[in-house]
Amino acid sequence: MVALLCSNLSWSANLDKGPGTLDPILQKDYIQNIMHKVADWQLDSWTKTGFRHAKVDWTNAACYTGLYALGSMPNNEKYLTFLVDIGNSLNWNTGRDRFMADDYCIGQTYSLLYTKYQDKKMIAPFRLLADSIVAKPHDESLEWKNKIQSREWAWCDALFMGPTALSYLSTATGDPKYLETAVKLWWKTTEYLYDPVERLYSRDGSYLNKTEKNGKKVFWSRGNGWVMGGLVRVLDNMPLDHPERKKFETQYKEMMAKIVSIQQPDGSWHASLLDPESYPIKETSGTGFYTYAILWGLNNNLIDAKTYWPVAKKAWAALTTAVHPDGMLGYVQRIGGAPDSVTETSTEVYGVGSFLLAGTQLYDYMATHPKAK
Known part of the structure; x- marks a missing residue:
């Protein structure tokens, strides 16, 4: 850990102008450079060893x-080109389990690319699928049985996968029916999995009554990170006068207040939100999504800077010190559905995604608040 921290500090030392100046890790050059470093490591890994x-x-x-968020910044077209190449290689199709949110999460990127390039082939297959999703009754119980995940958003992770894909499609096509379905199903999942007292989501129905070693309920960091990331991405596609917008904003503020209250001293969040001592080390995928959501709220004037900017700064510091000298992002919990251990060398692609989402929001914030310290 010490070597990793020293590597990142020395890498940015040239940006430190001396006492009283902006923290070097908040300078726009640093933010963009470390995002390039992390993104390029991921692209290089895919190129050399293939997709895991x-x-x-x-x-x-x-x-x-x-990658799309980074690619949308000036002079970063290569990341968008990479995404277009992926879409072309897939013929712009989604996954085989047609109605499982995991398998059409990619639809949000298709819609974003279509919005930029206006090539109808980019959304044609997904739009047909989305029409089928809209037409389904969605009247099943969300109990975790009978492969319900293949038909409904029965697990909290799905709130980053499904409603985002439908919401971006509404923006891309101008057809509100996809957003309306996203809104309806968001609240169905929320009614079942959201704990209004703790202001957190259980991962799925099988976790509603599970507890950690300290007796607190199991609330998984990345799972709730998925929710927060999905929440702001739905809001990104929701008109300001939408009748449900205030309700979404209220939930965002409720959850954000809770998340901030359980941030760890080093700025991160551990794998188990209410029992951090059972997993006594930072976890970067959940931390990345929370950092993204906090900075999005600051950029969209939903939360106050006095309370939340110090939280965002500490969280960004925790993320940057997890980046290895070659650009690999460490401390990412492996694929799963519950809190688990992490190490300095554990990494996964979704951690990279959350890091880049957070970094682009921070870059935007510093662009409009250049004296923020």
Whole structure:
């Protein structure tokens, strides 16, 4: 850990102008450079060793969201070109399990690319699928049985995968029906999995009554990170006068207040939100999504800077010190559905996605608040 920290500090030392100046890790050059470093490591890994998961898989699809955000910054077209090449290689199709949110998470990137390039082939297959999703009754119980995940958003992770894909499609096509379905199903999942007292989501129905070693309920960091990331991405596609917008904003503020209250001293969040001592080390995929959501709220004037900017700064510091000298992002919990251990060398593509989403929001914030310290 010490070597990793020293490497990142020395890498940015040339940006430190001396006492009283902006923290070097908040300078725009640093933010963009470390995002390039992390993104390029991921692209290089894919190029040299191939994709560990199918290109269409939710793991990669979450990474694509961050790559798109980085690619949308000036002079970063190569990341968008990479995403277009992936779409072409997949013929712009989603996954085989047609109605499982994981398998159409990639739809949000397709819609974003279509919005930029206006090539109808980019959304044609997904739009047909989305029409089928809208037409379904969605009247099943969300109990975790009978492969319900293949038909409904019955697990909290799905709130980053499904409603985002439908919401971006509404923006891309101008057809509100996809957003309306996303809104309806968001609240269905929320009614079942959201704990209004703790202001957190259980991962799925099988976790509603599970507890950690300290007796607190099991609330998984990345799972709730998925929710927060999905929440702000739905809001990004929701008109300001939408009748449900205030309700979404209220939930965002409720959850954000809770998340901030359980941030760890080093700025991160551990794998188990209410029992951090059972997993006594930072976890960067959950931390990345929370950092993204906090900075999005600051950029969209939903939360106050006095309370939340110090939280965002500490969280960004925790993320940057997890970046290895070659650009690999460490401390990412492996694929799973519950809190688990992490190490300095554990990494996964969705962690990269959350890091890039957070970094682009921070870059935007510093662009409009250049004296923020």
